[in-house]
Amino acid sequence: MSLRTPVARLSTRASPVQISRFAATPTSTLRQHQHLQQHGAARRRMATVPPVTQDAKGSKGPTAMVFMNMGGPSTTDEVGDFLSRLFSDGDLIPLGRMQNYLGRFISVRRTPKIQKQYAEIGGGSPIRKWSEHQAAEMCKILDEISPATAPHKPYVAFRYANPLTEDMYARLFEDGFGKGRGGRAVAFTQYPQYSCSTTGSSLNELWKWRSRLEGKRADEDNNNGVAEADGSITWSVIDRWPVHPGLVEAFARNIEATLKEYPAEVRDKVVLLFSAHSLPMSVVNRGDPYPAEVAATVYAVMQRLGMRNPYRLVWQSQVGPSAWLGAQTSDTVANYIKKGQKELVLVPIAFTSDHIETLFELDKEIIAEAEELGGDVRRVESLNGSKVFIRALADIAKEHLESGLACSKQMGLRCPACTSERCAESKRFFAGMQERL
Amino acid sequence: MSLRTPVARLSTRASPVQISRFAATPTSTLRQHQHLQQHGAARRRMATVPPVTQDAKGSKGPTAMVFMNMGGPSTTDEVGDFLSRLFSDGDLIPLGRMQNYLGRFISVRRTPKIQKQYAEIGGGSPIRKWSEHQAAEMCKILDEISPATAPHKPYVAFRYANPLTEDMYARLFEDGFGKGRGGRAVAFTQYPQYSCSTTGSSLNELWKWRSRLEGKRADEDNNNGVAEADGSITWSVIDRWPVHPGLVEAFARNIEATLKEYPAEVRDKVVLLFSAHSLPMSVVNRGDPYPAEVAATVYAVMQRLGMRNPYRLVWQSQVGPSAWLGAQTSDTVANYIKKGQKELVLVPIAFTSDHIETLFELDKEIIAEAEELGGDVRRVESLNGSKVFIRALADIAKEHLESGLACSKQMGLRCPACTSERCAESKRFFAGMQERL
Numbered sequence: 001m002s003l004r005t006p007v008a009r010l011s012t013r014a015s016p017v018q019i020s021r022f023a024a025t026p027t028s029t030l031r032q033h034q035h036l037q038q039h040g041a042a043r044r045r046m047a048t049v050p051p052v053t054q055d056a057k058g059s060k061g062p063t064a065m066v067f068m069n070m071g072g073p074s075t076t077d078e079v080g081d082f083l084s085r086l087f088s089d090g091d092l093i094p095l096g097r098m099q100n101y102l103g104r105f106i107s108v109r110r111t112p113k114i115q116k117q118y119a120e121i122g123g124g125s126p127i128r129k130w131s132e133h134q135a136a137e138m139c140k141i142l143d144e145i146s147p148a149t150a151p152h153k154p155y156v157a158f159r160y161a162n163p164l165t166e167d168m169y170a171r172l173f174e175d176g177f178g179k180g181r182g183g184r185a186v187a188f189t190q191y192p193q194y195s196c197s198t199t200g201s202s203l204n205e206l207w208k209w210r211s212r213l214e215g216k217r218a219d220e221d222n223n224n225g226v227a228e229a230d231g232s233i234t235w236s237v238i239d240r241w242p243v244h245p246g247l248v249e250a251f252a253r254n255i256e257a258t259l260k261e262y263p264a265e266v267r268d269k270v271v272l273l274f275s276a277h278s279l280p281m282s283v284v285n286r287g288d289p290y291p292a293e294v295a296a297t298v299y300a301v302m303q304r305l306g307m308r309n310p311y312r313l314v315w316q317s318q319v320g321p322s323a324w325l326g327a328q329t330s331d332t333v334a335n336y337i338k339k340g341q342k343e344l345v346l347v348p349i350a351f352t353s354d355h356i357e358t359l360f361e362l363d364k365e366i367i368a369e370a371e372e373l374g375g376d377v378r379r380v381e382s383l384n385g386s387k388v389f390i391r392a393l394a395d396i397a398k399e400h401l402e403s404g405l406a407c408s409k410q411m412g413l414r415c416p417a418c419t420s421e422r423c424a425e426s427k428r429f430f431a432g433m434q435e436r437l
Numbered sequence: 438m439s440l441r442t443p444v445a446r447l448s449t450r451a452s453p454v455q456i457s458r459f460a461a462t463p464t465s466t467l468r469q470h471q472h473l474q475q476h477g478a479a480r481r482r483m484a485t486v487p488p489v490t491q492d493a494k495g496s497k498g499p500t501a502m503v504f505m506n507m508g509g510p511s512t513t514d515e516v517g518d519f520l521s522r523l524f525s526d527g528d529l530i531p532l533g534r535m536q537n538y539l540g541r542f543i544s545v546r547r548t549p550k551i552q553k554q555y556a557e558i559g560g561g562s563p564i565r566k567w568s569e570h571q572a573a574e575m576c577k578i579l580d581e582i583s584p585a586t587a588p589h590k591p592y593v594a595f596r597y598a599n600p601l602t603e604d605m606y607a608r609l610f611e612d613g614f615g616k617g618r619g620g621r622a623v624a625f626t627q628y629p630q631y632s633c634s635t636t637g638s639s640l641n642e643l644w645k646w647r648s649r650l651e652g653k654r655a656d657e658d659n660n661n662g663v664a665e666a667d668g669s670i671t672w673s674v675i676d677r678w679p680v681h682p683g684l685v686e687a688f689a690r691n692i693e694a695t696l697k698e699y700p701a702e703v704r705d706k707v708v709l710l711f712s713a714h715s716l717p718m719s720v721v722n723r724g725d726p727y728p729a730e731v732a733a734t735v736y737a738v739m740q741r742l743g744m745r746n747p748y749r750l751v752w753q754s755q756v757g758p759s760a761w762l763g764a765q766t767s768d769t770v771a772n773y774i775k776k777g778q779k780e781l782v783l784v785p786i787a788f789t790s791d792h793i794e795t796l797f798e799l800d801k802e803i804i805a806e807a808e809e810l811g812g813d814v815r816r817v818e819s820l821n822g823s824k825v826f827i828r829a830l831a832d833i834a835k836e837h838l839e840s841g842l843a844c845s846k847q848m849g850l851r852c853p854a855c856t857s858e859r860c861a862e863s864k865r866f867f868a869g870m871q872e873r874l
Contacts, residue, residue: 243736271850281718285763292750295732299680310850313729323760326722332853339851413708413747414776416769 071158072125083107091201180231195290246392278315508595509562520544528638617668632727683829713787715752
């Protein structure tokens, strides 16, 4: 019962979400954003935007809702920069002291191959389109269900592609947040399950830019950069939401839609393969919480589906020679087909929009290979524009704003074998925001 | 709400469970059982026990409830045989064609060391005592809440210690099950989370003895050994129950009791370390479902606890030179203490009774080392005689008996990279029992 209540509420309240309205305007939104980026500095100097320090008119708003994700190149021209940033990220791919040099070297070598992959999926990643859509639509729902913190303003901050964290921060300033004017912002990770490689990296990047643009470095006065920054933005973090009932419902509905494509007599025999991006074993063994949280999502979705199908959690996108967590998605598909289990459904379970790993790796590589082996393998649609999902995002945000918490208890705990001082500082900073909430 | 309902029911119904009554009689129970083992063959020949084929008197009983677990040596004299069986089990420790030879060699070499460990925890494993207690008490509750399948008769079948699977089967015959007299038995794994190394191994062993004692081998007539065995025992399997609300409640209450030992001001800062037996990466990468199901248990327990404490899922008892799943419990404890996090609570999450891994490895090794580092590390009591837990077992059994299912959908699915024909046959046999239910 408890799992279904939010969904029942959802179906009556989701009507304001008008996908068609948004879908008609992405180009203009994009143009507007490019304009903002180019002229942001000039506009900031003019200071025509009123301050947004929370006042007493019954609302604590406006509230900036910042969607954090890895991002992807919107065009093939952006692939080089995207890969260069990705391989330079020591939180994602630890290459040691030679990180910047090695990262650039690897990215230059891989760019042509990856450009081809993006060309094959339509010339770029749709993740920016979906992220901006999800953020905008969520904010509309939030304005209704959380008037105390309205208006809610949508932002996107990608780790490796435009809009980058620094672009997002510039937009916050343009819109009247921070720089002595205070204001409230929520860093909302779009990875449902927490990994130091994903959400952790985005938070470290946000902390870095916040320190550069709005505060002294924490080590200067040993106050975590929180107390001294009068009029700086007050941040809180939604750092994980692996089993939120709305998320689970959104996954379950998309899975049910795919299962319905199979004839009734084989439907319950289809094997569900929940596929998540793998991690190097060095990260798993350091104590990264991601594998356990992904497993929690999978189990919650299977419970919602009544355990009607056999399933496995498998791991994709392994690169390089080191050991990664398995079983691997590609091997699993091939092995099951060879064992005679031809009906398989792939469920991307750790990412909420389409990206190269669904549109190319699953659709064009794994499913194509499976067809050659005689398999009947289909992929569940990514959450993308799912109204159930966007409503879930709004519910998660509302619960967070009402909780008055800077972040989860779990976020404050570093991995047992973590040696990154950047991680320690960043966690201390965000947890320290509690005193300003 | 849904999580708490069964517990509310529980507290009113658990009164028949009288631990003190049992605690006073383990020796006599044991003696009685030894007697049964010695004289079983003679008694079978006398055939004084009436047949138990299910009749029409309103009950489908009697029902044999067989608790499967790995077991442990009750005395130090049994350590050698225990280790020899353990290292000879290719489902647990795959050593290839030399399995029997190597297994015996390793066990002989390790016996003195392990004997010392058992001596330090009181001269033997308490797992037989707890298993017989849990099974007996559960059957009393089942007789009340599931009269349709009463009477329920408790049995224990250990994989590596007495009572072995063949001993249990002999007792079933003595008690009037099988051998042309039919009867109904439930193989109830006492591992909440399924691994091919644990529950899978026990089921393969059960299938082996069932084939030897009651049926033709499946490969003889290609009917899975199900149809031909007229009057043989009808088996069904409770193969996993990682997030059953009663199990979760039992864990949560024991954790709360341990947290209460800490002063109120530090209680919410204590880090919970859920510790489960690790698996070799070769087993993880084969697609074993255990790590994901353990993670599901952990998340469910944390939700029940309101996410008030930071936590990690960690893995213990790694042996040998090959790669195992981490982070390791012992390293994690040491790392956190070195980072200044001194209050840690260890929660054994994948085993329901005390055993060498709790009483020796956690209590005498890891906690002792932690104290030397200045840590304040405590261990949550194992479920052992928990009335909440035993009531959960009864609820799980009742739901299974009412479901009419031979096993879960998930049990029928082999691991993607499994090459064991024994596994394939065993799974086919138990799933095939569906036609007799």
